Amino acid sequence: MRPYELTVAEAAEAVRTRRLSPVELVDSSLERIARVEPHLNAFTTVTTDRAREAARRAETEIARGTHRGPLHAMPAGLKDLIDVAGLATTASSRVRAGHRAETDSTVAARLTSAGAVLVGKTHTHEFAYGLTTPQTANAWHPDRVAGGSSGGSAVAVAAGAATFALGTDTGGSIRVPAALNGVVGLKPTYGLVPRHGVTSLSWSLDHVGPLTRTVEDAGLVLAALAGHDPRDPASVAVPAAEHRPGPGTDPTDPTDLTDLRVGVPGNYYFDRVDPEVEAAVRRAIGRLEELGARLVDVEIPMTRYIRATHWGLMVPEASAYHERTLRTVPDLYGADVRVLLEAGELMTAGDHLRAQRARTLMGRAWREMMEAVDLIAAPTVPLTAVESGRTAVTWGDGSVESVADAYVRLSAPANLTGVPALTVPVGLDSAGLPIGMQLMGRPFGEATVLRAGHAYERTGTARGMAPERASWRAP
Template sequence: MEPYELTLHEAAEQIRERQLSPVELTESVLGRIDALDKRVGAFASVMHEQALRAARDAEKEIADGAYRGPLHGVCIGVKDLLDTAGVPTTSSSRTRADHVPDTNAAVVDHLEAAGAVIVGKTHTHEFAYGVITPTTRNPWNLDHIPGGSSGGSGAAVAARMCQGAIGTDTGGSVRIPSAVCGTVGLKPTYGRVSRRGTTSLSWSLDHIGPLTNNVRDAALMMDVIAGYDRADPATVDVPVPRHADGLAAGVEGLVLGVPRNYFFDRIDPEVEAAVREAIGQLEGLGAQLREIDLPHPELYMPAEFGILVPEATAYHQQNLRRMAELYEPDVRVFLEAGELVLATDYIKALRVRTLIQQGWKQMFDGLDAVLAPTLPATAAKVGQTSFTWPDGQEEAVINSYVRTSAPGNLTGLPALSLPCGFDDTGLPIGLQIIGTPFAEPTVLRIGAAYETATDWSDRRPDLLP
């Protein structure tokens, strides 16, 4: 096994035991990127010099007995929305081609404080405003998209070009690439992770979370990036648990909700079959299943876009007037459409979100989590604009993907995606686990129980340099 093939916790254990040096791991990962990323296109920039310097520092610290924890010396990719001091942060946009921040985003500070080696900035759909990530391809099949907007992070992790990565999630942008790239992705509770120093898409829907190869690795990353930050008024000052501590507790006695409506209304039959089989496996492991009806499902998409679109346009308003021609056409259309949203409509969307949140709070009474498909379909082909469902109805790719992701953003609840199978073409399928506020340990515990009982997370794309 080459060092780049190691998962985060495997690499961490070998580094801690002095069986693997951070420099050896970093050189292996950078070599993997150099050999493979010409085909995958996951990275906006690769930080060769900085990464090797950080690896040498980590190696010396560990040799001196100053081991900082599981991320010390491990290679991490960071979405190109998060500021990295002295390194371009372009948001994959020509409007920010020359942007080099002086300071780090809060999450980057946390990663560096934990001794992580940041190997590069991963591509995003421009300003996170899309689900395709046009610069990047899916490692399972290069003719398919990696999802978005954190498509670079999802592809980098799946292709073993880093042990973990950071993404952002406003309408599913951590969970969408995780589902279509066969990785684990966690959107934490709104307010659990600071967004300071991160370019906003929609400030009241934005979340930051990890993408990894398994649940344990996601828990280890959450231990580092979570926490209150007075510089981000959305963060909540609540204790941060050790997320990996309860992963082996299993699901015996947990009550898990299975929706009768919405999530399974328009879905590919192969995806539905895989998700329902995963739900049955969790029941077999001791979980109690309860059928539930989601409240106000007809309001999810209007509320999501009714909030996201005007907030995004407000953020970009000045640049839209100064350099509109530098935006990609698909993003520019959305930004210009936001100019047409009335303030009264925006306020109504905020009120509808409150109604949705109240309904979900009541629905969760007596439940530990809700189980659902992450997405209704696997990875679309490059250039594909819509899916056709079994009843003949067509739906745009962006609507299809956001439809099953948006409830997690509107409610702000923690939501985990992890692999639960493959379709007949070999593309991954994702299971979504949605929990109660700040119950990331429970969501991860459920995911770990399922992951331990199956081998989906062990499978790798057959993609060679």
């Protein structure tokens, strides 16, 4: 196995025990980037010199007996909404031409402190305002969408160009591309991971979290990111140790889920879902039951208000953030993003206030629902990666839905309620495209969703590396 193929946990152990040098690991990732990037376009910039310098520094530290933990020397990608001092934060937009960040974001500083090595900034749908990341190709089928808005991060991890990456999630932007590229994506509880220094889409819905190849890796990265930062008004003081991955829950048998109650939705989450996606997710839920979990039927509350509430919050908040540049340089925005920003300016304060009230009621109803279960299991997205350029989906009942609305539909509730949500790969459809299952827990219940995801993963699911495609072959 080549170094770039290792998970965080595997690579960390090899580095710690001196079986693999940081320089070898980082060079392997950089070589992989050089091979696949011309075909996938996952990165806005590749920080080759910076990465090699950091790898040499890590090698010296470890040789002297200073080991910073499991992320030390791990090659990482950061979604290009996340500030890194001295580098551009382009948000994949012409609006940010010439931009340079003056200081590190909180999450970038914490990763540096943990010893992670930045190999590059990854593409996003412009300003994270979309669900496809059109400039980036899917790692499994390059003629399919990567998903968005953290498409570059998901593709980089799936293709082996980064051991892990960070993304942001406002309505599913970590989980959607993770599911479409067959990797793990974690949206933490709202407020658990600080957003200082991260370009906002919607301040009341934005989250930062990891994309990895395994659930175990997601827990390792989350442990380095979580913790209070007063510069983010939404940040909460919850000890990161409470959110470490499930493997430590029962060291004698990490696949034992006998004390876990898994809610299975009877409405909403299996409505208008591709039959292959539904079948794969229901099989995965059955696997959880085989591991000892007790399945409990649940009814998702207030479903008729989900879409209106999500848009009622996100759209005006995004337009407020872009108010100045939308007036001064409107032509620099992509057409799809510009029309959304202009639409947001037509929404009234009353619309926004009603959406806030609805979210409060929805959060209360979800907490009541979750009293009967420890987590909810459902599809992450209702269909796998569509062809690039496709704009609509026709369902079996004849209804037509935009691709963006389809992809956000099952992920938005976790943003509205702020609960932790994890997507894990659970199989492939008949076209060979990945399918994801979403596990949603109680607020600050990351340990539970990670435990369940890890237990499922240990039963033999794919590790999240996309297969080598013909179009990736070196010339």
